[in-house]
Amino acid sequence: MSTKAERFGPLPENTVLPTPQWVETPRRSKYACSPEVKEGDMEWYPPVMIGASSIGNDLTSNCTHYLKTAVNLLKKLESDAYVEYLLDYYKLGMKRYGDDWGYIDIVTAVLGLSKWLKPSNYLEIGVRRGRSVCSLASLCPDADIAMFDMWVENYAGMDNPGPDHVNKELDKFKHKGKREFINGNSHETLKSYFTENPNTYFDLITVDGDHSNLGAAEDIADVLPRLSIGGAVLFDDTGNPNVAGLGAVWRRMLEENPRFSTYTYSEVGYGVGFAIRKY
Numbered sequence: 001m002s003t004k005a006e007r008f009g010p011l012p013e014n015t016v017l018p019t020p021q022w023v024e025t026p027r028r029s030k031y032a033c034s035p036e037v038k039e040g041d042m043e044w045y046p047p048v049m050i051g052a053s054s055i056g057n058d059l060t061s062n063c064t065h066y067l068k069t070a071v072n073l074l075k076k077l078e079s080d081a082y083v084e085y086l087l088d089y090y091k092l093g094m095k096r097y098g099d100d101w102g103y104i105d106i107v108t109a110v111l112g113l114s115k116w117l118k119p120s121n122y123l124e125i126g127v128r129r130g131r132s133v134c135s136l137a138s139l140c141p142d143a144d145i146a147m148f149d150m151w152v153e154n155y156a157g158m159d160n161p162g163p164d165h166v167n168k169e170l171d172k173f174k175h176k177g178k179r180e181f182i183n184g185n186s187h188e189t190l191k192s193y194f195t196e197n198p199n200t201y202f203d204l205i206t207v208d209g210d211h212s213n214l215g216a217a218e219d220i221a222d223v224l225p226r227l228s229i230g231g232a233v234l235f236d237d238t239g240n241p242n243v244a245g246l247g248a249v250w251r252r253m254l255e256e257n258p259r260f261s262t263y264t265y266s267e268v269g270y271g272v273g274f275a276i277r278k279y
């Protein structure tokens with residue numbers, strides 16, 4: 001049995017992380033490709049035309065715009081202690097630093113990725129009370145969404161009521177796409193979901209469920225092969241000292257992977273990373 005420090009502490013360099021089982025993926029997605037190439041024409045470049053730092057630069061330089069959007073969104077959600085804290089944190093940061101703050105978190109990152117990629121479908125591991133999934137729904141109300149959670153009771157000391165609550169929150173944003181709740185441990189449910197849906201690829205995927213080093217790495221390895229070319233994967237807590245190994249999990253699985261362009265923000269708050277799949 002591993003200790004808490006081994007599961008959630010700094011990741012030793014020699015830790016073996018799971019490897020994604022890549023499958024043949026359709027080359028073209030609707031929103032991030034270079035122009036269709038005619039039969040016989042040479043396509044000089046790979047199809048994806050935008051990298052993660054273009055979106056990261058937008059998020060940091062227009063941080064006030066994204067934070068004001070996040071404030072309006074959070075105020076629509078049923079509040080809890082964490083949301084109250086975040087609203088005060090955003091307010092103080094904007095007052096002190098304006099756009100120079102350059103702050104990014106999971107909410108503003110989902111807003112930026114939704115704006116730029118306009119995902120048709122979204123997979124989320126770790127939904128809790130619906131904050132991140134509502135960020136997506138607020139900008140892409142027609143997107144189909146697949147939500148994976150085991151609804152751990154009293155998560156982080158707060159109520160974690162489950163699908164009925166999340167449905168009510170999504171209704172506030174007039175979400176019209178398909179909704180699927182896949183309840184249970186993601187280490188079982190993801191594998192069976194992908195076996196049952198062999199041709200499904202997602203345009204945006206958020207990994208924010210199991211926060212142990214190996215558990216988060218397994219979730220990443222399970223979802224990466226089902227990310228559309230040109231789609232983005234988002235990972236929370238790259239700079240969270242309470243789960244100090246997750247930054248290294250992200251670095252080793254995404255930043256060092258040539259299939260992806262990546263942007264990682266770990267300066268203040270809990271940190272967040274996102275990566276766009278090139279091939």
Ligand SMILES: C[S@@+](CC[C@H](N)C(=O)[O-])C[C@H]1O[C@@H](n2cnc3c(N)ncnc32)[C@H](O)[C@@H]1O
Nearest residue numbers: 126128131132149150151152185186208209210
């Ligand atoms: C950090 S919260 C998600 C926060 C949410 N993304 C947001 O932005 O508000 C983590 C969630 O992951 C769920 N979770 C933890 N371990 C899990 C596992 N192995 N499988 C499925 N869900 C899990 C918990 O029940 C909790 O609701």
